[in-house]
Amino acid sequence: MPHPAPTPRTIHRSGPLTGRVSVPGDKSISHRALMLSALAVGTSRIEGLLEGEDVLATAAAMRQMGAEITRDEDGVWHVHGVGVGGLMQPAQALEMGNSGTSTRLLMGLIASHAITATLTGDASLSARPMARVIEPLSQMGADITASPGGRLPLMVRGMNPAVPISYTLPVASAQVKSAILLAGLNTPGITRVIEPVATRDHSERMLAGFGADLTVEQTAEGRVISLVGEAELKPQHIVVPGDPSSAAFLVVAATIVPGSDILVTNVGLNPTRAGIFTALRLMGADITEQDARTVGGEPVADLRVRHAPLHAIEVPPELAPSMIDEYPVLFVAAACATGRTVARGAHELRVKESDRIAAMVAALGAIGVATEEFDDGLAITGSGGAPLPGGGTIASLLDHRIAMSLAVAAMVCAGPVTIDDVAPVATSYPIFFATLDTLKETTELAAS
Structure with missing residues (x-):
């Protein structure tokens, strides 16, 4: 099956994200x-x-x-x-x-x-x-x-x-x-x-x-x-509850963009899928569960997320099975933390839609983030909350999670970031960019 013509997108630094949104089904x-x-x-x-x-x-x-x-x-x-x-x-x-x-x-x-x-x-x-x-x-x-x-x-x-x-x-x-x-x-x-x-x-x-x-x-x-x-x-x-993998992009965006305060509703929190939220909390993220309930046999809650300074951690390798799809956006959070985050035990990243370890090394390097590559993960030296340099062009490699992760990173970059092809985002989160725009517009309306 031939892939459609690439859809490039340039993303600029964002102001605070505010408002209430839902994410697509899991x-x-x-x-x-x-x-x-x-x-x-x-x-x-x-x-x-x-x-x-x-x-x-x-x-x-x-x-x-x-x-x-x-x-x-x-x-x-x-x-x-x-x-x-x-x-x-x-x-x-x-x-x-x-x-x-x-x-x-x-x-x-x-x-x-x-x-x-x-x-x-x-x-x-x-x-x-x-x-x-x-x-x-x-x-x-x-x-x-x-x-x-x-x-x-x-x-x-x-x-x-x-x-x-x-x-x-x-x-x-x-x-x-x-x-x-x-x-x-x-x-x-x-x-x-x-x-x-x-x-x-x-x-x-x-x-x-x-x-x-x-x-x-x-x-x-x-x-x-x-x-x-x-x-x-x-x-x-x-x-079907909201997809925690999709929610993770919004949660990281609100965590790293100063002044942000959002509510992501109806997020599935099956413990075999919620490792990303555990890792982010270990780094200092401000994530609060509201209205915890069970939907279709799955635990669900609304997540209130506010901007918070992050610090580096050694990501517990036992979390890997419960957050394997979320490592790329965790790497983005680590790029904004204070110190050197080390994430190991994620061999499975090598055989996803792309080699997500190599892809994230290249993508983060293109926007000025220092990394060290391992067979089973990455070490990332964070900016301490300062804007990332940005200014680069990212190859998404037909991988929806690489494209969305770098879109989140671009929101805290001093220079604009161009992603060569965001079309693959439609495989899992067709309204991703529209959702981000909604969170930005809410802030603009509140300020007007």
């Missing part, structure tokens, strides 16, 4: 809500679904495999499922765009159905390795033919009945775990995943909510998730 939960609704018998209702390109790729794929998916004018989605085992042969390749989550989870779904599907993606996704998913799914009987290096495009020939396995994750990966569990739904017997390091648990929560026979046990080996196959899923009414 991307991880949105993907899973569509997939499991498509496997339920009956019609599920989904509110708050993230309508970014990644999630829309999942919706398109599930339609190709037989699910009826519609959207009301008020933004509510309805999914009439085909039942576990009922996926149909897609008539053409499943186009995944930039979505690694769609790709890996759909590989799991297809692996235990008697269908064959080809998955393709854009240049960024086609460079990402899929071997870590291919290995366990092949053990279950799927025949997967990938491009050199275990990359897209690839073809999955599902096996039915598939073979249940007990698989210990060699690296912490919620996507690999979820792919195996989704394959296990249509596999007779008990499929087990052992994760020595706990990862985000949206799949387990949602599978249980749809009626799957699933248990989670903490053992000496780690966290053991067991799923009884040939499941019968029941349709659900799902309310």
Whole structure:
């Protein structure tokens, strides 16, 4: 899939951010809500679904495999499922765009159905390795033919009945775990995943909510998730909370831009996803939770964030699984702190939409921030709250989180910062720049 023409954007230093905003629905939960609704018998209702390109790729794929998916004018989605085992042969390749989550989870779904599907993606996704998913799914009987290096495009020939396995994750990966569990739904017997390091648990929560026979046990080996196959899923009414990964950009922006005071509403605070807020608080960020509640089985709160001076820390490596997508914007916060922040234990950043460690070294260097690169992270020497030099041009590398992170950094740069392509932001947060503009306009209105 060719990437559209680049959309460059130049960003200037910002005044205070104020006001109340919400963030789009959680991307991880949105993907899973569509997939499991498509496997339920009956019609599920989904509110708050993230309508970014990644999630829309999942919706398109599930339609190709037989699910009826519609959207009301008020933004509510309805999914009439085909039942576990009922996926149909897609008539053409499943186009995944930039979505690694769609790709890996759909590989799991297809692996235990008697269908064959080809998955393709854009240049960024086609460079990402899929071997870590291919290995366990092949053990279950799927025949997967990938491009050199275990990359897209690839073809999955599902096996039915598939073979249940007990698989210990060699690296912490919620996507690999979820792919195996989704394959296990249509596999007779008990499929087990052992994760020595706990990862985000949206799949387990949602599978249980749809009626799957699933248990989670903490053992000496780690966290053991067991799923009884040939499941019968029941349709659900799902309310998707706001995405903490999207909220993180606004939280860091308000933290580093002097005079800021914002409220970000309806933020999902699943403890397997909220590591970024823990790390920021360790650095001195002023983040207060208001109206804590549970929505759709997920903990949610409104976050009030006020500007605060930050100090350097050694980021606890055990936080990595709960904030792996948020490291780029954490690096931006560290660039504004006093002292040298060290973040290690984040090997997974090397195989995201881009090599996010190398990408952030280049991007921060272009705006005058000193870094030291490690195999598994970065050390960043902060400005002590002074404006960053800025004035550079950033390569987003087709990575939405790199583009958004540097947009936040540009807000405290003395010179304007140009990002070569912000189009990838649409994959996860289509209204990101409009939201930032709203927070700036609120301040201007208050001052007028």
